[in-house]
Amino acid sequence: MSARFPSFPPSLLASALLIASPAFAAEPLELQPQVITGNPLGSQTLASPSTVLSGDDLTLQQKGSLGETLNKQPGVSSSYFGPGASRPIIRGQDGDRIRILRNGVGALDASSLSYDHAVPLDPINVDRIEIVRGPAALLYGGSAIGGVVNTFDNRIPTESIDGIHGAGELRYGGADTTRSSAGKLEAGNGQFALHLDASAREFNDLKIPGYAKSSRERAGDDGDSSKHRLANSDGRQDGGAVGGSYTWDDGYAGLSYSNYDSNYGSPAEDDVRIRMQQEHYAFASEIRNLQGPFSSVKFDAGYTDYQHREIEDGEVGTTFKNKGYEARVEARHQPLGPFNGVIGAQVSRNEFSALGEEAFVPHTDTNAGALFILEELQATDRLLFTLGGRLEHTTVDPDAKGNERFANADRSSSFTAGSLSSGAVYTLTPVWSVAATLGYTERAPTFYELYANGAHVATGTFEVGDAGLSKEKAVSSDLALRFDNGTHKGSVGVFYSHFSNYIGLLGTGRTLNDEGEEDAAGIPEYAYSGVRARFSGIEAQDRWQLGESAYGKFALELSGDYTRAKNLDNGQDLPRIAPLRLNTGLLWELDRWQARIDVEHASSQHRVPDNESSTDGYTTLGANVGYHFDVGQSKWLAFVNAENLTNQTVRYASSILRDIAPAEGRSIQVGLRTTF
Template sequence: MNINLFSQTITLKGKILSFDDKMPIENANIYIKNTDFGSTSNILGEFELVFDSNKTSDEIIIIIDHIGFESTEVIYNIQNNRSLQNIFLVRSVIQIEELNVLSEKDDFELEINSKELTEKLSTDLATTLSYLPNINVLSFGQNATKPVIRGYSGNRFFISKNGNEFGDLSATALDHAITLDLLQIDAIELIRGPKTLIYGPNTVGGVINTTVDYIPNPQEKPAIRLYSGSESYNNSYFGMIKIDLPYKNNQISIGGNSRNTGNQTTPLGELINTSSNNTIFDFGITNFTKKGFRNFIFEKINMNYGIPPTQSGHIYGVDLKLFSNYYQFHLHEEINFLNFNDFHIKYLFIDYAHEEFENDASYYDVRLAQKTHNFEMELKSNQTIVGTEFNYKKLMPDGFVWTPLTNRYNFSLYGFNETNLKSFDLLTSIRSDFLNIIPNPQMTRYSNLDINEIKNRSYFFISYSLGVRKKIDNFTIRSFFINSNRGPSIEELYSDGPHLGIYSYEIGKPNLNTESTIGFETSLEYQSETFNININPFYNFSNNYFQMDKMGLCDEQFILGYSHPCAGADFIEWGSGSGWLYKYQIDEKKAEIKGLEINFQMKFGFFDFSYDFSNVIGDNLDSNIPLSYMNPTKQIFSTNFSLKNSDVKIRLIKLDDQNRLGEFETFTPSSMITDLIFTTKLNPFKCENCSGDLTIKINNLFDQLSYNHLSRTKDIMPEPGRNLVILYNFKI
């Protein structure tokens, strides 16, 4: 232990190892309970925990957390003047349930608490995240779902896998699926504040980072993980296998997922053409060195899914086929350069395409393909990150669509720093982006765009953020400001064609400027051993908020076999879909989005109670009307009973009615849903190195009728009724 007598700064050194195989554990979180002092372990499991003894008692509790291991507490007396030496962690089964626990290591992150009741919440990312405050599901049936965070969707937050983009087109339209299966995920974190800018400029809504264990900890023995389960509301069956094979200083990882679902059912009947079939295969090889690793990953994804029919489009539904090949090369080294101790280089290549078919057709109507190259280089220390990134995308549309073939180049520099001052902590970040978009029109005339406006566009913009953190006894005050800027997407500029899966004809705006949003957020938290409360208001303003607006609405009902009641209307594209599709056009407007989140938690021995309240209000300041697709006010009540090897949880989710309606929106009534969850440890093979968890969950226990305000099918069918979920996770 090192002590600076003048400042009373203490440095504790130690090493984190696995209890099973005595191998070092990288990226373990080490922090002092009820303080802001923390550190992480390096590739060798080593760490340095630096703290000010004037801000702690003589006896401190050091907590060590790592996904896949049981949380460990070490009681340490400062007067002993000794190092921590080796600390051993015991493996646990990884699952996902408690996503609403505030990390003590990074105050602007919401992340999984692996010590709490753990389970997979849903088959898709959006529904899984909807158990968090102010996150709801934008959906068009069970296969087309996207999270909406505080009223933001699309390109206003960043969804990543191990910090990397997916390379798909999920942010551009609702029918484009996210190329991810929850069986792959080991952890999910929601990041807000200054640190978001290291992921991208489009982070006013935050960052959703999913962790996939492509780079496992070094092991001496082979390891196998099996996961299987089923759901009743769509008659689905799914499974996953992952095998890690060590050889000398190398490790090979092989995995596969499969998921098959039938049509979605509701208390009022079946939502047709909503079945799906998804398969994922991944392979990785890692070479471990004394100070780092080299890693290669390949992942292949195939998805086939249906979109339900509506009268304003294809009356028999639309089918989509999606393909994605993902390649990653990663070099990571421990270094000693200036104040930096980590260096990594990462290259990604993603080959993505999806095809849209009229139901049961043999040839696609629309095909959108995209090739993505991404190069990243980064230096890290415990409190500083600096990096650079180059991203190149090539969009290749085909079929019944006039969006031009387009190349998109983006170069960025970014930095993040945390400074521990005498009375508070200061967090700063900055990111600069240069964006160049080069279209290559293949025609001399477009349906709705002026050919002379389809030309090269260049943008330069800077995003920055400033945050502060102040701790006074059991109270913590956190606040940050962010100026987030983003360039328009290719589709927002040059789209001219139908999105068959969402039954719309979308028109871009080639002269769009950079979208700029400023945001303010403050939280006040009180935390003790048995009680925690957090109050968190936020406010965002944009002078040029991009929104794809419906150009009109036909009030009379269209009856199949008769002429259209709005024949000839200029807000309909004739000849698309089942003869017609509504037109949507991108527009810029002044907008503000504000809201409040309150979290309350109490612990009484084996009994835990939590309550979450969240609301968001969005307004179009140009037209003095509400913004469309805003989350309704949500309340979540959760009670957990911890037994010897089991947990029982009762969860109630109340959604208020939504009567603040944007243009062409309709009223949505309130709802109350009850979930019952039971989890127990189950190891049928009784082997020493085996572990298993069985989870049985009943969603919507009382089969209540409920409607999702953000669902495109709410006028056709309600949300799913009672749903029995059985999950089993086994590891050896």
């Protein structure tokens, strides 16, 4: 890879930015509360269920990985592969059904290929996270058939900046003894704006309540099972970015460069570590208040160069590389009668390769292009309609490079996928409203679903693709009742998705050796195949303002979610689905103090396919307390965050490592954050 940014250790720069913060006097930048993702028309209300995490809430819920940071949000679970790697799962759907974006544009990595591959992003650098649950493929492609997670970092400033602003943060503690530092500076003269950030994080092997392996796994061991520590789960993450833009009254244009570097262990293999590097270049621009057929045009593009090496006993076993670009343009047209809308186009290319004896996928080039349209109609004062469509063409071109293992990768595949989506929000009263969506979505198979053939060491399976797979197809709907009377604010909703062709990685019942030959002592074979499937569930949340007195303000947050997923071809449940989860949080604020106590309950999960293990239920207790204070004109937050205070053994049903890698035990972390 090319030279790392910055030219000196990110931890030193992050600490320097933090120490320098009181020297400047400015108000912190505030983000608009409006949901941006999937909302190019700027509507105040969206038919799709969405969640926004920012400010103190994001600070106190932040973990070292994106999946763990979002794990307690409604409908979101984690693919947890230890503290080094986890990816968000939305309503039981993961991998290439969940689109992870940076400022609205995809950044290439290999996180969807395997659960041990981390998302190359440290949440400490993120200002805001938006989650759109349910199909968002209309704007972002078939890989958003299950939902979208969009992170915002302002590395390309979109608004003018006057003077110098910034933020800094230090953390220490937790079950993995995290040591992290981060800093950000933004400066401008009202037209030119500059952004600079850096971060560093180190963590030790994770502390766990008891044995790493479940009782079922220990029954087959020789008695040498690790306890109280999750072996080979330590690691580090470093990152940094520089960006800038030119802003004017009617728009902006800017560039950014970011670098991410990490090294972490795989809890599934004591002697395997993953060394990951990613460089990302981005360009973004928007021009508003145009005359003519379009009132505004927005353009975003990114180029990514990614690689990671899997190192076993100090030797590089497999190297994964992925490089390519994505670009999209959205143009908002002038009102056409009662209709407001946008039309857009998107193109992308990625070149993926896996080199080494343990490579189980071939070199593959994937090209895609799409056109989309979204229209909004304010039918009455109470009724808002949205309707749109997308047409996308994808070509997947494999190259076996002479490797006989990939004999099925002898021809390219192309797919044309179409999506239609509709939504409505109807205001019943000033307190109550109803939101509904209905959509049809198609997704082209990925290169690994088509051409995988080999032992996947991280998951202990032999994966086999099917070059004859057809498109994934689903009809999905949401229906939610929302309320806000000043005391209670929340929603209760149900969702349903029916896949006429769901591409699942399903066990065949055979065991194979490393050469793909049947062997009773081998590893289980899993094949990508299309089946009929159904996903359904319920989500509910409420924030209840309990009142205010001389002792402070009190509020109660309640939420719960439940997902059922079934293979309709054989009647079995689909794997790795989170069980019923209930969360209760009691919040308190008084002057500069804030605190909360959280109780999370997850039921046992016995609805699993025949070849999967079930998980026990658990109830955990967490708490945090924060104190706001000022130093000069800089604003500070000192906080203590505690998780799993009762030291319960927690095994996520959504994790493929649930039998060998439990979540953290009792954890107490302290931190200090400033904005200036």
